[in-house]
Amino acid sequence: MTLHYLDSSAWLKRYFLEPGSERVKLLFESGDPLACSALGYVEVTAALARQRAQRKLDEDKLAQLRQQLDDDWNEFTGLPLTDEVVRSAVRLARNYKLRGADAIHLAAATGLSQVIAGTGSRLVLVASDEELLNAAQLEGLAVENPIIAASP
Numbered sequence: 001m002t003l004h005y006l007d008s009s010a011w012l013k014r015y016f017l018e019p020g021s022e023r024v025k026l027l028f029e030s031g032d033p034l035a036c037s038a039l040g041y042v043e044v045t046a047a048l049a050r051q052r053a054q055r056k057l058d059e060d061k062l063a064q065l066r067q068q069l070d071d072d073w074n075e076f077t078g079l080p081l082t083d084e085v086v087r088s089a090v091r092l093a094r095n096y097k098l099r100g101a102d103a104i105h106l107a108a109a110t111g112l113s114q115v116i117a118g119t120g121s122r123l124v125l126v127a128s129d130e131e132l133l134n135a136a137q138l139e140g141l142a143v144e145n146p147i148i149a150a151s152p
Contacts, residue, residue, distance in 0.1 A: 001121045003077070005035045005109040007102070008043035009128040010146050014072065015048065015065050020128060020146030027126065027146075028072070035077035035123075037085070037108035039101060044069055079108045096135035106132060110139055 004027050013024040027034065048069065052062045079085070081104065088107035092098055098106065105127070113123040124142045127133055133143045 001032065003033045003035055003112070003116060003121055003123045004144075005105075005112060005123055005125045006040065007036070007105040007125070007127040007129065007132060008040045008047070009132075010126040011036060011040055011044050011072075012047055013128075013146060015044075015068065016051075023144075023146035024126075033077055034072075034075070035079060035109075035112055036073075037079045037105055038081055039104050039108075041069075041073050041076075041078065043101065077112070079112060081108075085111060092135065092139070096131070096138070098131060098135055102129060102132040102135075106136055106139065106141075109136065109141060113141055 006024070006027070010020070010024055013021040014028060045066075048057070048062060048065050051057045052059070057065070085104065085107045088111065089100070089103040092106050092110075093100060093103035096103075106125070109123060109125045116123060122142060124144050125133070125136045126144045126146060127136075128145055128147055130145070133145055136143045
């Protein structure tokens with residue numbers, strides 16, 4: 001079994017048509033488990049609110065997307081922001097010069113990968129941010145960029 005960890009850059013492709021959206025749609029339809037840090041849930045919520053503030057979404061569409069987001073989150077393996085994740089994120093930010101949110105996503109994904117090690121499952125970190133993907137590979141994680149995965 002493959003567990004896909006989506007950072008917010010990938011998860012947002014579910015709600016807005018952009019390069020990589022088709023691949024993310026397939027991940028949601030695959031039946032494979034999906035995971036994300038609680039930070040990702042907040043980031044995607046904030047992105048929806050910003051789209052409304054910029055008048056790119058009307059109230060009805062925003063309500064629909066919020067409901068879909070909440071439903072998706074309830075199906076995810078949601079990872080809390082624990083002290084251990086924060087300590088790991090600090091180390092990763094220092095080592096790889098990552099932005100704070102990316103360091104938290106990488107720390108959460110790395111921790112989850114360690115939890116499932118030896119179960120026959122594997123974790124793939126899905127993101128559109130090349131710096132995050134490069135750092136994840138250096139940390140030993142399998143990675144996927146949905147933009148590239150969707151390309152012929």
